Amino acid sequence: MDSKYKTWFHTYKPEKKYEKRVAYFSMEFGIHQALKIYSGGLGFLAGSHMRSAYELKQNLIGVGMLWKYGYYDQARNRDKSLRADFVEKTYNFLEDTGIEVTVRLHDNPNVKVKAYVLKPEIFGSVPIYLLSTDVEGNDFLSRTITDHLYDGNQTTRISQSIVLGIGGAKVVEALGGADTYHLNEGHALPAFYHLRDKGVKKNQMVFTTHTPEKAGNEEHDANFLNQCGFFGRTLTMEELSNEMVNGGNLNYTVSGLRMAKKANAVSKLHAKVSKDMWRGYDNTCKIIPITNAQNPTFWQDEKLKSAWVKKNDDAFQKRKLDLKTELFEEVLNQTGKLFNPKVLTIVWARRFAEYKRADLLLYDLERLNQLISNEKYPVQIIWAGKPYPTDYSGIDVFNKLVHFTNYQANLAVLTGYEIDLSKKLKQGSDVWLNTPRITREASGTSGMTAAMNGSINVSVNDGWIPEFKKDGKNSFILPELDHHMPVSEQDRLDATNLYDILENKVIPTYYNHPKKWQKIVFNGIDDVLSDFSSHRMADQYYKELFN
CATH class of the missing domain: 3.40.50.2000 (Glycogen Phosphorylase B;)
Known part of the structure; x- marks a missing residue:
């Protein structure tokens, strides 16, 4: 040589x-x-x-x-x-x-x-x-x-x-x-x-x-x-x-x-x-x-990939249940909470920066409580991420979520958000939640690796999402707001739209139309691998x- x-x-x-x-x-x-x-x-x-x-x-x-x-x-x-x-x-x-x-x-x-x-x-x-x-x-x-x-x-x-x-x-x-x-x-x-x-x-x-x-x-x-x-x-x-x-x-x-x-x-x-x-x-x-x-060789689960290639719904869902079970072992270990692999699981996981709005779901506690206490359509929500160690506003949001979720059996905040936990969350989630204020997220790649593993993006139309999204077909997208409007108004409208999408589109589709859900999952993998592989x-x- x-x-x-x-x-x-x-x-x-x-x-x-x-x-x-x-x-x-x-x-x-x-x-x-x-x-x-x-x-x-x-x-x-x-x-x-x-x-x-x-x-x-x-x-x-x-x-x-x-x-x-x-x-x-x-x-x-x-x-x-x-x-x-x-x-x-x-x-x-x-x-x-x-x-x-x-x-x-x-x-x-x-x-x-x-x-x-x-x-x-x-x-x-x-x-x-x-x-x-x-x-x-x-x-x-x-x-x-x-x-x-x-x-x-x-x-x-x-x-x-x-x-x-x-x-x-x-x-x-x-x-x-x-x-x-x-x-x-x-x-x-x-x-x-x-x-x-x-x-x-x-x-x-x-x-x-x-x-x-x-x-x-x-x-x-x-x-x-x-x-x-x-x-x-x-x-x-x-x-x-x-x-x-x-x-x-x-x-x-x-x-x-x-x-x-x-x-x-x-x-x-x-x-x-x-x-x-x-x-x-x-x-x-x-x-x-x-x-x-992102690199699929590293981030995508091999058994999920095999089931996707064959478009085998049953094999995909079986593997997804196994991956959810693995993730929930981590939830149990960290929080003492028993999550159910058959329940729709939403994950928000990334750096805890203020503009990313980790706590957007807490904007209207009455609507959130309706969401998390619905026995017919149960949900589980996990947050994870690292604020900068001197970003005290980011740390305050993290701690706010910890204290809010402390006695909620179906809500959890995990620590140790590094590569291994990131993989578990992407492979074990059903929904990947992305809530930055619009134009503030340059790209936001976590949703790519989530989509590779069959987690459906529910997102603001920011960063890489406009190049990927087919609303209702490979993802669920919040209506786009004018980013010049006051931040408080953006937060109010985005929170309202997020509750509406979860209540009226995401959750009913998961429970009432499993074949449609699986089609959205496969569409997401098709589209992310074709255009968002790091090759x-x-x-x-x-x-x-x-x-």
């Missing part, structure tokens, strides 16, 4: 159409339950991308961070409210590459960054190079930079971007360099500054934006970033002024859009929203849509962004 393939630890010669060497930078990768270097959707997406790149034999590597304590371990206080635990992680399956580079962090010009590699044969992904500053010879503060994913301290977060961006770019250089450098979100932005100084051309840099609201796009005082070493060298005031927006700040997304040859948003709707968001900034590149997707996405990145 050609030596250049060995340096990237690929186990294959890349397919001709995927020969271009691409380095994919991401702050998190959700590649396996045991490798706890992810928090949620961004990581799940990156993990699926790395798996499909491997299965398609693409000449691509991942560049990420080896988080010593991961994101956090979700536990409970004595009253069952949320507790964030931080437990040190060790991974014997990672290999020390022997590559060590240095970056400047603040006044320290020589912070060591060590690169480990997750080889393809471990979890079936392209090689992923993971960076750590927990290296002998570094001072205490430097060693803690790679402790916590999305550290709450601003200076630490900036340092993490420098390590991923500049440290990562130097590691790729040590591996022989890349033809294209791809930033999955703006966290690794310092890579572009370093590469530009090294003579890497604009047509070699591409960028993916994920966040459809300006407040969620990272922005800091440009002078402070300069002092931190963000640009790889100290910029002159004239150079720095060229990077400034919004009164002396540097916006990671604006800079990424200015430095890249092309960028992508993560759904067609998100591309429209992004173009509007950044229209007022000059010299930004074109934004195209490449809709997110399509990984191929589209090469065709439309890298080449």
